[in-house]
Amino acid sequence: MSIYDVISPFRFEVDFLACLHEKQYHQSILTFYAASVIIIVLDIALLILVLLMIGRFLFSPLCVLSFLTYNLFKLIKRVDNIERFLQNQNALSPSRYSYNDIITITRNFKEKLGQGGFGSVYKGRLPGGYLVAVKMLGKLMGDGEDFINEVSTIGRIHHVHVVQLVGFCAEGSYRALVYEYMANGSLDKYIFSSNKENRILNMDKLLEIALSVAKGLHYLHQGCNMGILHFDIKPHNILLDHKLTPKISDFGLAKLHPKDHSLVFMSAARGTIGYIAPELISRSFGTISHKSDVYSFGMLLMDMAGGRRHNDLKAENSSQVYYPSWIYDKLNVMEMSKNFDIFEIDDFERKLCKVGLSCIQTRPMDRPSMTNVVEMLQADVDSLQLPPKPFFSSSDPVPSINISMDYSKSELSIILENK
Known part of the structure; x- marks a missing residue:
């Protein structure tokens, strides 16, 4: 590249200064220098203007593009983190x-x-x-x-x-x-079985299962963001895993309700015969609430306590004997006499029955909460008082109820009274 190519953009100024230089003998030398300074200043200003224009239309877009690229990278990284989080959540949520x-x-x-x-x-x-x-x-x-x-x-x-x-x-x-998958199936086959091979649950394990179910039910009522009423607690719906850890199952009849609302509104009763609370049949017994699950849990405890006695009760010609009524009378005699050896009722059975009878009181307000139930199951049996006798218990025979029947076939769908 020649010097001529370099100065070609400024050719007019160069020619003008050359002309002044040739004629400087006619004019003052100051005029030549003044013109040179003015032209240089103007050229510098023009150069600065050109650079500003280049910066405005070239460098600014590049800066903006760089800024957007950087933020897009950060956004993609953030989205990847959210996606990983959601994938982890999906691993914990139903697919x-x-x-x-x-x-x-x-x-x-x-x-x-x-x-x-x-x-x-x-x-x-x-x-x-x-x-x-x-x-x-x-x-x-x-x-x-x-x-x-x-x-x-x-x-x-x-x-x-x-x-x-x-x-x-x-x-x-x-x-x-x-x-x-729950490897050991449902609780009912262990507590109602006449087959000794199925009686693998000793008294300590049964008490542990009762306490675990109580904690699970307490969690449903109080531990979730929304309270959950199960409405179908029974041995058939308590499943055991490979370690015989119990888990509540079958939420087909369950109902969500705000924890700050104690009452639940329903148009039809739900539950299983033998475990359904009285207020689910008629509101004259009281209002529907978490105490309805407490009643069902109480019947579950009675089954766990008396499951091994159902065949023995036939010895008293008692095909019409209702275990909760029978055991209450026995416990009442023991409490009154302070003689705990007059009947073959061990501490395990006494505890489950005392807690169970408290849970199946007729009026919901007389039943304990699941928090209290957990405390009662952890307490010493002698510190538990025998509750009042539930209304269904009497000295007269009660119509036959086969406690070991398949309750899953006896679902209720009863319209509540409008009172």
Whole structure:
């Protein structure tokens, strides 16, 4: 590049100064220098202006682009963190499966675990090897309230004594619920069985199970953001894992309610014969609340305490003997006489029965809360007082109630009285 190419943009100024220089003998030398200074200043100003224009239309967009790129990188990184968080949450939340997924999980429904009025339960395995129990619900489910209740309640719960809902399927007419697999089945087969091989639960273990279920029920009532009323506590709905840890299951009849509201409004009773609280049948007994679950839990305790005695009661020609009534009379005699050896009733049975009888008081206001129940189960049996006799107990025979029946087939749907 020649010097001429360099100065070509300023050719006019150079020519002008050259002209002045040639004619400077006609003019003062000061004029030449003044013109040179003015031209240089103008050129510098023009150069600065050009640089500013270049900065305005080139460097500014580059700076803005760099700034946006940096913020976009930060945003993408933040989104990745959120995505990872949501994926972790999804690992703890119920997953939605297609019907083909259910077929794969159950290996085309190869191993059936049980059958009930709701449908069938099959053993399954997730891709990672995690064992599950798949409950296939009947196709005729009305408005699907049971399915919605199950997913909306148990789907938000993570507690050691509440069975975990792993996922669900809602595709066309197919409805399925996928639970964690509970290797030892339901509690009823252990407390009602006449087979000695099934009596693997000793008294200490039964008391531990009772306390664990009470803690789980207390969590449902008080530990969740929204209180959950189960409305179907019974041995059939208490499942045992491989370590015989109990977990509450089957939330098809459950109902959410704000914890600051003590009353629950329902248009129809829900529960199982033998475990349903009186106020769920008629509001003349009291208002529906968490105390309705306390009643059902009390009946569960009575079953756990007396499950081994049901066959023995026949020795008294008592096919019509109702265990809560029978045990209350025995305990009352023992308390009055202060002689705890007159009947073959051990401390374990006495404790469960005292707590159970407190829970099945007729009026909801007379029943303890689950917090109190937990405290009672942890207390010494002699410190527990025998509660008043519930209304159903009398010296007259009570109509026969087969406590070991399959209650899952005896669901109630009774419209409450409008009083």
